[in-house]
Structures are given as structure tokens and as C-alpha cells.
Amino acid sequence: MKQKEKKSYLRDWIIVGALLIAALLVLLVVRNRQEAETGTNAVAVVTLPDGEKQSYPLNKDGVFSLNGGTNTLVIENGEAWVSEANCPDKICMGMGKISKNGEFIACLPNRIIIVVEGGEESPVDGRT
Amino acid sequence: MKTQKLTVMALTTAIALILSFIESQIPAFVAIPGVKMGLPNIAIVYALYRLGWKEAAAISLVRVVLVSLLFGSIASFFYSFAGAVLSLLGMTLLKKTEKFTEIVVSVAGGVLHNIGQIGMASIILETDALRYYLPFLLVSGILAGVVIGLLSGILIRRIHLK
Structure with missing residues (x-):
């Protein structure tokens, strides 16, 4: 019985290890693709709670008030981030700067999502 | 339901709640929402092994509702609920295979x-960006x-509340 238990633990560690390696590979591939898909005309697309979408080019520096002032978006040197938010958790402010295709910042309490979308120079994407 | 079982379930639920609170006090070590230790899952995994899947499901549901009322919001309730249901379903099925x-x-x-x-977040926010x-x-x-598996394993082997 004891022997059997030990064996199955070893097997389970191998399963978990394999899963982890697979997940890390997926992460790496996705990151690489994101980088490749980012052109010089990348924009930050802001989706507001009512579904309205606004685009802010990443190559144009500026400070923008979103959603009537609940969040403040800053764009500088091709990177976008949230500098102010009136929500209690401030997670969106902690999500850092985004610049690559598909990177995003979400403010769940205010229902705002900011996604970087590649530029025209990015390779044509079959999915879209 | 036997009083003893009810008491053990209540105790496990209380522990799950405390673990949720402790986790909410730990600052996120990665600035990505959703990346958490999942401490309350220790109580759920323990319940799954020592009490049964129905009991674990009840504890998990009560925890999700109470945590949302105490520390969360309506949105966080839906996110946690979807996560808890899927998680418990998967864990129950895997455990049932006994492999x-x-x-x-x-x-x-x-x-x-x-x-x-x-x-759930993708559905609520109507986006596929996630x-x-x-x-x-x-x-x-x-x-x-x-x-969580290592910690629950220790508890499952050492604590027999039944």
C-alpha cells in the first residue's frame, strides 16, 4: 500500500512538472507573438462600460481622462498606463505599463479595459 | 444531518473565510489581478477528501457568498462563483478516478x-482581450x-475531524 502511494506521488510530480513546462512554453510563445505583432502604429483601445471604444495612438504622448474621470490614462514613449483611478483596489494602476499587442490593463470595478492593438505594420492576422 | 457533521462543516467554512481574509491582506506579489495563492482552497481540498464533495461544494458556495458580501462586490461574486464551481467540478471528477x-x-x-x-470576466466585460x-x-x-496540494495533503493525513 505504502509502496503504491509513493509511486503515484512520483508520477503526479511528473504530471505537474510536465503541465508547468507546457504552460511556460505557451506563455513564451504568446509573448513572442505579441512582440512580433506590435507595429509602430500601435494604439491603446479603451473599452468603456457602455461598450464605447476609444483609440489612443501609442506614438503620441498625452494624459487622458477616461470614463468621465474615473481613470486617467497616460501615454509616454510608446507605453500606456493608468496613473489615477477612483476604485478602491487600484489594481489597474498596479498593472504597469503596456506597449505590446494584446497587453492590457483592466479596471474591473469601473468596467474599463485598455488593450494594445498592433499597428498596420504587424503581419496580417488570420483570426481578424 | 448529524450535529457533529454540521459543526465540522461550519468550522471548515470559518477556516476558509479566515484564509480568504488573510489572503486579501497579502499585497499582490505580481501586479496581475487574479494571481493568488488560493489559500481558502486548502479548506476546500480538505473538505473534499475528509467530508465529501457535496460538503465541499456547500462550504465553497457559502464561502464565496460570504466573502463577496464581506470584502467584495457583485462583480467579484460572479468571478469567484464561476471559478469555484469549475474548480470544484474538476477536483471532484479527478478525485473520483482515484488515480x-x-x-x-x-x-x-x-x-x-x-x-x-x-x-466569467470575458462574458461580463464582453471582450476576448483576456x-x-x-x-x-x-x-x-x-x-x-x-x-495548496502539499499543505492540504499534510492536513488530510493528520487531522481527522470526523
């Missing part, structure tokens, strides 16, 4: 919890699941 140890069961729980939350976020949560779910 895996609590490590794999807990890892599946961690990963499925994250998938459930992201799925798919880029999934690989991070898969990795973090596996790592958290391993830790």
Missing part, C-alpha cells in the same frame, strides 16, 4: 479556478495548486 494524489487534484483546482474567473492573460494564470494556477 491521482491531492497534488494533481489541487493543481487542477487552481488552474480551473483561474479559467472560470477569466471566462485570452492573452490566460497563459499567466495557467502558470500561476499550477504553482499555487502545488503549494
Whole structure:
């Protein structure tokens, strides 16, 4: 019985290890693709709670008030981030700067999502 | 339901709540929402092994409702609920096969919890942007699941509340 238990633990560690390696590979591939898909005309697309979408080019520096002032978006040197938010958790402010295709910042309490979308120079994407 | 069982379930629920509170006090060590240890899952995995899946499901549901009322919001209730349901479903099925140890069961729980939350968030926010976020949560779910599996394994073997 004891022997059997030990064996199955070893097997389970191998399963978990394999899963982890697979997940890390997926992460790496996705990151690489994101980088490749980012052109010089990348924009930050802001989706507001009512579904309205606004685009802010990443190559144009500026400070923008979103959603009537609940969040403040800053764009500088091709990177976008949230500098102010009136929500209690401030997670969106902690999500850092985004610049690559598909990177995003979400403010769940205010229902705002900011996604970087590649530029025209990015390779044509079959999915879209 | 026997009083003793009810008491054990109530105690486990209380522990799950305390673990939720402790976790909410730990500052996020990665600036990605959703990346968490999943401490309350220790209580759920313990309940799954020592009390049964129905009991674990009841404890999990009560925990999700109470945590949302105490520390969360309506939105966080939906995210947690989707995560908890998917996670418990997966863990119960894997455990029923009797082929895996609590490590794999807990890892599946961690990963499925994250998938459930992201799925629900994608539906509520009506976006598919979150798919880029999934690989991070898969990795973090596996790592958290391993830790939780190890901790729950110790408790399952040492504490017999029945």
C-alpha cells in the first residue's frame, strides 16, 4: 500500500512538472507573438462600460481622462498606463505599463479595459 | 444531518473565510489581478477528501457568498462563483478516478479556478482581450495548486475531524 502511494506521488510530480513546462512554453510563445505583432502604429483601445471604444495612438504622448474621470490614462514613449483611478483596489494602476499587442490593463470595478492593438505594420492576422 | 457533521462543516467554512481574509491582506506579489495563492482552497481540498464533495461544494458556495458580501462586490461574486464551481467540478471528477494524489487534484483546482474567473470576466466585460492573460494564470494556477496540494495533503493525513 505504502509502496503504491509513493509511486503515484512520483508520477503526479511528473504530471505537474510536465503541465508547468507546457504552460511556460505557451506563455513564451504568446509573448513572442505579441512582440512580433506590435507595429509602430500601435494604439491603446479603451473599452468603456457602455461598450464605447476609444483609440489612443501609442506614438503620441498625452494624459487622458477616461470614463468621465474615473481613470486617467497616460501615454509616454510608446507605453500606456493608468496613473489615477477612483476604485478602491487600484489594481489597474498596479498593472504597469503596456506597449505590446494584446497587453492590457483592466479596471474591473469601473468596467474599463485598455488593450494594445498592433499597428498596420504587424503581419496580417488570420483570426481578424 | 448529524450535529457533529454540521459543526465540522461550519468550522471548515470559518477556516476558509479566515484564509480568504488573510489572503486579501497579502499585497499582490505580481501586479496581475487574479494571481493568488488560493489559500481558502486548502479548506476546500480538505473538505473534499475528509467530508465529501457535496460538503465541499456547500462550504465553497457559502464561502464565496460570504466573502463577496464581506470584502467584495457583485462583480467579484460572479468571478469567484464561476471559478469555484469549475474548480470544484474538476477536483471532484479527478478525485473520483482515484488515480491521482491531492497534488494533481489541487493543481487542477487552481488552474480551473483561474479559467472560470477569466471566462466569467470575458462574458461580463464582453471582450476576448483576456485570452492573452490566460497563459499567466495557467502558470500561476499550477504553482499555487502545488503549494495548496502539499499543505492540504499534510492536513488530510493528520487531522481527522470526523
